[in-house]
Amino acid sequence: MKGALRAIAPGPFVTIQDAGRRGWRRFGVSGAGAMDAAALSAANALVGNAPGTAAVEFAHVGGRWQIATDSCRIAVTGGDFAVSADGARLACWQSHTLRRGQRIDIGGAPDAAWGYLAVANGFALSPQLGSYATHQRSGLGGIGGSCLTEGDMLPLRSARAPYGRERRVDAIHREPGPIRVVLGPQDDFFAQDAVAAFLAASYRVTHRGDRMGVWLDGPAVPHAAGYNVLSDGMVPGCIQVPGNGIPLVLLMDCQTVGGYPKLATIITPDLQRLAQMKAGTTVTFVAVDVEEAHRLYGEYRAWLDGVAQQIAEIAGSPARPFWLYG
Amino acid sequence: MSSLPRYPRFLPVGDAALTVEFGNTIAPEVNEAVVALDLALAGAELDGIIETVPTYRSLLICYEPLEISFRQLVAELRSLLSRGSRVRVAGSTAWNVPVIYDPPYAEDLTEVAERLALTEEDVIAIHSGAEYQVYMVGFAPGLPYLGGLPSKLHISRRESPRPHVPAGAVMIGGIQAAIVPLPQPSAWYSLGKTPLRLFDPRRQNPFLFRAGDRVRFYRIDADEFDHLAGQTTDALLALTRAPT
Numbered sequence: 001m002k003g004a005l006r007a008i009a010p011g012p013f014v015t016i017q018d019a020g021r022r023g024w025r026r027f028g029v030s031g032a033g034a035m036d037a038a039a040l041s042a043a044n045a046l047v048g049n050a051p052g053t054a055a056v057e058f059a060h061v062g063g064r065w066q067i068a069t070d071s072c073r074i075a076v077t078g079g080d081f082a083v084s085a086d087g088a089r090l091a092c093w094q095s096h097t098l099r100r101g102q103r104i105d106i107g108g109a110p111d112a113a114w115g116y117l118a119v120a121n122g123f124a125l126s127p128q129l130g131s132y133a134t135h136q137r138s139g140l141g142g143i144g145g146s147c148l149t150e151g152d153m154l155p156l157r158s159a160r161a162p163y164g165r166e167r168r169v170d171a172i173h174r175e176p177g178p179i180r181v182v183l184g185p186q187d188d189f190f191a192q193d194a195v196a197a198f199l200a201a202s203y204r205v206t207h208r209g210d211r212m213g214v215w216l217d218g219p220a221v222p223h224a225a226g227y228n229v230l231s232d233g234m235v236p237g238c239i240q241v242p243g244n245g246i247p248l249v250l251l252m253d254c255q256t257v258g259g260y261p262k263l264a265t266i267i268t269p270d271l272q273r274l275a276q277m278k279a280g281t282t283v284t285f286v287a288v289d290v291e292e293a294h295r296l297y298g299e300y301r302a303w304l305d306g307v308a309q310q311i312a313e314i315a316g317s318p319a320r321p322f323w324l325y326g
Numbered sequence: 327m328s329s330l331p332r333y334p335r336f337l338p339v340g341d342a343a344l345t346v347e348f349g350n351t352i353a354p355e356v357n358e359a360v361v362a363l364d365l366a367l368a369g370a371e372l373d374g375i376i377e378t379v380p381t382y383r384s385l386l387i388c389y390e391p392l393e394i395s396f397r398q399l400v401a402e403l404r405s406l407l408s409r410g411s412r413v414r415v416a417g418s419t420a421w422n423v424p425v426i427y428d429p430p431y432a433e434d435l436t437e438v439a440e441r442l443a444l445t446e447e448d449v450i451a452i453h454s455g456a457e458y459q460v461y462m463v464g465f466a467p468g469l470p471y472l473g474g475l476p477s478k479l480h481i482s483r484r485e486s487p488r489p490h491v492p493a494g495a496v497m498i499g500g501i502q503a504a505i506v507p508l509p510q511p512s513a514w515y516s517l518g519k520t521p522l523r524l525f526d527p528r529r530q531n532p533f534l535f536r537a538g539d540r541v542r543f544y545r546i547d548a549d550e551f552d553h554l555a556g557q558t559t560d561a562l563l564a565l566t567r568a569p570t
Contacts, residue, residue, distance in 0.1 A: 023377045025388070027525075027533040028464040028507075128527045138467045139508070140527060185337035185345045230350065231464070231471075233379035233386025237340045257381055257464035265340030290396040293341035297391045 003069020004153040005056075005119060008103065013059035013210070015134035016125065016142035016154075017116075019052030024129050025256045031236070032133035032141065033252050035114040035211065036272040038172055038304055039078040043118035045308035046075035046095045046167050054125065054132035055118040056148070059210075062106025062115055068153065073097045073120035073161040074104070079112020079276070080171065094168040094314070095120075097161040111174075112276050120162050124155040135253055136211075166317040169310050174273050178286040181239065181264035182293050185232075189261035190241070191224040198263065199285055203247065207279040211253035213240075214275075216283070220245030221263060231259040237266035239285075251275055267293045269300035334359075334407065336400045342376075342391055346403060347384040352473060352501065356383045357461045361418075361538040366406045374399075380537040381462040382471070418538040422566050423505070423520050425454065425496050425543045426551040431519035433488075438498070438515050441481060452476050453496075453517055453543060458503055460539040466510055468525035470535040472503040483513040494519045496543065521555040522566060529559055 007014070017040065020033020034040035034057055041051040056062070062081065075095045076083050083090040084105045090096050098104070109115065125132055125143070134142030143152055187195055203218035227243045234240070234257065238250045242260045249266065250258075252275075264287065266274060277283060288296070335347040346363060349356040357380075364380045367387070374393030379386040389399055427435060427450045439446045458472035480501045488511060491497070495506040499514030506512065507524035520543075524534050535541070546554065554562060 024467075025377055025379045025386075026463065026537070028467045028469050129532065137508075138525075140467075182338050182340050185339050185347075188331070230352065230382050231462070232345060232347075232381045232384045233339075233343075233464075235339055235343050235386070235388065255465055256379055257462065262339070265338070265343075267341040290338045290341065294391045294395060297341045301392060 002124070002159040003072070003156045005072065005123075005156060006066040006068045007148050007150060007152040007154070008064040008066050009150055010065070010148045010152070011058045011061040011063040011106070014063065014148045015057055015136075015211075016054050016123065016132055016148070017057040017134060018054040018132045020133050020252065021129055021131040021135070021140075025233070028256050029129060029138055029140070030135050030253050030256060032131070032135040032211070034116070034133075035252055035275040036078055036112075036116070038272060038307055039112075039114070040116050040118075041304065041307050042093065042169055042172065043075045043077040043116040045311045046077070046093070046169060047073050047118050047120040048162055048164070049118060049120065049122055051308060053118065053122045055116050055122075056154070058106065058115050058117070060113060061108050062104075062117055065104040065106070065117070067098045067100055067102045067104075069100060069156055069159050071097060071099045071161040072156065073166075075118050076106060076115060077118075077172075078115035079109030081109040081112070081115050082107035091168075093171045095166045097166065113278050114276060119156060121157040124157045137253070163319060165313040165319050167311050168314050169307070169312070172307075174276065178284040179270045179274050180267050180288050180293070180296065181285050182267060182290055183264045183287050184262070185265070186229055186261035187263055189223055189225050189227070189229065190221060190263060194222050194224065195263065197221070198247070199287055201284070203283050203285075205274075205277045205279055205281045205283060209251075209279070211251055213248050213250045213254055216247045216249065218247075221247060223261065227260060229259055229261050231257045234258045234262060235265070237268070237271045238262040239264045239266065249274060267296060269296050336403065338396060339386065343386060343388045344396060344399065345384050345386050349383045352382050352461065354459060354473065357459065357473065357537070360385050363403070363406065364537070366409070367403070370402070370406060372399075372402055379462075379464070381464065418536065418540065419567060420540045421534070421542070423496075423522060423541055423543050424546040424550065424554055424566065425518040425520050426546050426548065427454075427518040428548065431551075432517055433495075434515035435517050438479075438481060438517065442478065444478065449479065449517065450545060452478055453498070453503075454545055456542075458541040460535050460537055460541060462537050463533065463535055466506070466508055468507040468533040468535065470505060470524070470539070470541070472505075472541055473501075475501055475503045477501075481515060484515070487511045487513040488516075491516060492519065494521065494524075496520055519551075521551055521557075522562060523559065526559065534563075
């Protein structure tokens with residue numbers, strides 16, 4: 001092993017994630033992948049990696065880590081997480097070069113639910129079905145398809161930090177407006193006034209959530225025609241309404257098929273915005289048609305591709321820290 | 327629903343997927359239409375198609391909106407459908423799946439026989455005498471939902487799911503049958519267990535079954551089970567793939 005990042009006391013839900021698995025949904029394998037693709041992309045760009053390189057994803061808190069290699073360049077993104085190295089505060093949305101033995105502590109953030117810890121050149125892991133993304137139910141990806149636990153060693157592709165100045169990027173700004181959805185595919189399981197009431201109501205994001213989905217708290221959406229549909233295909237962003245009428249937003253680890261009516265589907269640009277809402281956040285929904293959704297998707301993709309270009313070198317930072325010789 | 331829907335229907339699933347619905351029933355001809363469109367779409371090699379998910383009565387298509395719009399995709403699909411592809415599910419496979427129907431593997435055989443007023447031998451004979459069709463693969467990696475369960479074995483699901491069903495369990499529930507690839511909870515009934523591994527990410531073909539495949543079960547005893555369980559995957563697959 002060239003060196004590693006040691007998980008001393010990782011947070012309660014820490015996995016390896018990348019851009020996700022494609023092409024296996026037909027066999028029942030979820031796409032998985034980062035809950036916030038833009039934050040993953042930014043973390044990777046800060047340490048010089050390609051956008052979809054696998055990184056550590058954590059829910060709420062990252063926990064304690066240690067550098068078990070000569071030196072390592074890291075970046076934490078996703079929100080304004082409380083990060084420190086041996087007690088000294090480290091800024092998020094910025095790269096830092098650390099040396100052997102240094103301990104990183106990653107606490108919570110006021111503005112985000114999911115965070116990313118990327119390392120320069122990435123982790124020396126093996127992909128499964130074309131991806132490093134952890135999917136627990138399938139036992140795929142990461143290390144043994146599981147959450148990272150105390151003592152895990154994440155092997156690094158390079159033993160030393162790269163040459164070059166540290167980099168920074170502006171924190172991702174998330175619009176506060178309503179979450180945009182395309183109605184369907186099963187909005188005809190609900191009366192028209194029930195759909196209108198859903199769009200007019202406010203919901204709260206609850207604690208009942210994980211990578212598969214998150215429950216909302218708010219007015220129930222009554223079904224007009226029963227709540228059993230023949231199981232059919234679904235994707236992250238689908239808003240499922242089971243028998244109790246309470247909406248459940250499906251997220252990256254959601255199953256490939258499901259048998260509850262799907263009232264609406266959140267558009268790609270807004271899905272990570274919803275995923276990043278902490279429990280208790282108020283959320284409203286607005287319907288757009290598919291043409292408008294595609295226009296917004298085009299803007300979003302252009303913005304996403306631009307994240308890496310907005311990275312700036314930090315003037316005055318050493319190209320090579322004094323303790324990194326040779 | 328105010329009026330009966332007309333099929334096929336093209337339903338948006340957000341900004342990057344759509345569902346083509348062929349009906350609202352579990353029926354071989356509906357599922358065959360799904361599989362035929364799936365094959366036709368694969369053959370058409372359109373730009374912007376990312377992946378598809380065939381299910382009982384609909385085909386989910388994930389696409390890249392920068393490469394193909396919803397309207398363009400619907401037009402392409404209508405064109406494929408109008409060619410009336412009568413492709414007789416080419417490329418589908420027939421499988422002979424070995425099952426041990428004895429204790430301790432046949433966890434629910436006695437209960438099923440009692441509830442259906444049959445003998446255990448009847449249940450086994452009926453279950454292994456039928457031909458099944460893989461309607462879809464989903465819920466868990468490589469889990470086939472099988473249509474074709476004889477009506478004598480139709481049985482309502484358990485009121486509370488069994489928390490742990492082992493990998494390889496051969497199940498029935500409602501009007502369907504299935505084989506469980508990984509340990510999971512289930513409200514269905516387990517009649518036995520197969521030594522086949524339905525899902526193995528290290529295998530060149532990680533999944534055995536595809537929508538459209540046909541499946542028959544045959545009975546094995548404990549010695550055969552142990553023998554087959556010790557076989558390499560390739561040898562086991564050669565034994566189970568039925569001659570076509």
